[in-house]
Amino acid sequence: MRKNRLAWLGLLFLLVGLPAREDAGAEHFRPLPAPDSVPSFAIFSEEWNPFNFTEDGEARGISVELLELLLKSLGSDQTREDIRFHPWARAFFMAREQPRSLIFTTMRTTEREDLFQWVGPVFIHKTELFARRDRAISLEKLNDAREYTITTYIDGAPERLLLERGILLEEIDRVSTQEIAFLKILHNRADLIPTSKLSLVILCRQAGVSPGIFESVQEIARRGMYFAFSLDTPRWVITELQRNLDNLHRRGLVAELFADHDIAGVYDIRDILAH
Numbered sequence: 614m615r616k617n618r619l620a621w622l623g624l625l626f627l628l629v630g631l632p633a634r635e636d637a638g639a640e641h642f643r644p645l646p647a648p649d650s651v652p653s654f655a656i657f658s659e660e661w662n663p664f665n666f667t668e669d670g671e672a673r674g675i676s677v678e679l680l681e682l683l684l685k686s687l688g689s690d691q692t693r694e695d696i697r698f699h700p701w702a703r704a705f706f707m708a709r710e711q712p713r714s715l716i717f718t719t720m721r722t723t724e725r726e727d728l729f730q731w732v733g734p735v736f737i738h739k740t741e742l743f744a745r746r747d748r749a750i751s752l753e754k755l756n757d758a759r760e761y762t763i764t765t766y767i768d769g770a771p772e773r774l775l776l777e778r779g780i781l782l783e784e785i786d787r788v789s790t791q792e793i794a795f796l797k798i799l800h801n802r803a804d805l806i807p808t809s810k811l812s813l814v815i816l817c818r819q820a821g822v823s824p825g826i827f828e829s830v831q832e833i834a835r836r837g838m839y840f841a842f843s844l845d846t847p848r849w850v851i852t853e854l855q856r857n858l859d860n861l862h863r864r865g866l867v868a869e870l871f872a873d874h875d876i877a878g879v880y881d882i883r884d885i886l887a888h
Contacts, residue, residue, distance in 0.1 A: 651689045652850065654842070655714040656680075656696045657704040661791075662815055663874040664718045664735070664838075665696075672696045675870045676718040676735055679861065680840060683732070686857045687850065700789055702767040708843065717840045720770030723777055730846055732854045734837030735867070737884040740771050742805045742831040743798070743813055750804060752831045755780070761804035762786050764794040771807035774834045792816065798827075807833055811879050837888050 658665040664676040672693040684691050699707065708716035709728065720738060721731055742758060744750040752758055755778050764786040765772035772785065786803055788794050795816040797803040808816075810829070817824040842851060861867050862885050871880040 651687050652713050652847065653689070653691060654695075654846075655707070655711045656691070657708045657714065657716045658696050658698055658718070659701045659704050660698060661718065661812075663876060665698075667698055672698070675867075675874055676840075678870055679735060679858070679867065680717060682861065682866075683840075683854050683857055687853060700766075701769050701791075702789065705768055708841070712843060712845050714843045715840055715846075718838045719841050720773070720836045721839045721841075722770060722773045722836065724773055725841070728844075729841035730844060730848075730851045731839045731841060732851060732858060733839030734885060734888055735840070735858075736838055736871070736880050737835055737888060738770075738809055738838045739835050740774055740807055740809055740833040741829040742807050742833060743827045744805050744830050745798065745801065746826055746828045748801075748804065750830050755831055755833065758805055758831065759784055762802075763805045763807070764788060764797045764803035765807060766791045766794050770836070771833070774836070775807055778833060792819075795820070805830070811876060 658672075658676075660666045661674075663674050665672070665674045667673065677693050677696065680696075681693050697707075698704070704716055705719075708714045716729075718735055719725070720740075721733065742752065742755075742763070744761075750761065758780065763775065763780065763784065765775065765788070767787045767789060769791065772787070775785065776782065786797070788797065791808065791812065794803070794806055795808075795813075798806045799820060799822065806813075810824075813827060814824045817827070840854070862882060867885075868877070868880055868882060871877050
């Protein structure tokens, strides 16, 4: 991993010093701004392995690595040590309340669109309703889920997607974290949980159970996962970060990060380019 980190830093030098790999006529990256013109951010996240999580007191994960590289590409001196981890609802509230803030890794939804400025996607996230296989739950359409107990974590993206699709808040059993929601469905205290296959596999691994005891019973949506910046972030910052992230995708660094975390199958550059 250390060898890869050094390679990434070398790639970052190329990233800010060379033109984007686009069609002829692509703009060169602008020179790095003076350090005093680069804003500092209040940075918020949640525990979501392997994208953003803490281990031995240090922030780690795919999105943590990407964010650190992107901030460096601006000339910022902020690092992963500046990231504050909270349960999702609290992190989201704080990111909305504080100026010059950012939160990650978060789903870009219709409801959230005008609340932030967006840099991404990091990858495309497929959200589905999962049930225990031994329950033999069958849904012809999403509205059929109303006959069952759906558990979500408060204000999380899966919950917001359900609301967008017409499920009412009072029809949802809301808890504070994804881990608690998972335990409820694992122990038959709820019937359905909206999440991704990746998240489900990780939750099963943490609980010591096989993902095979669950099955997908309905797809909800496919959405991009992003870095979300407060509305007072200078527009040039968003433009530069997006350009630099696009180059990291094209140069294969993001795919390498997913492979390093043993989830290469989750990432497809074709999804990014088509989004």
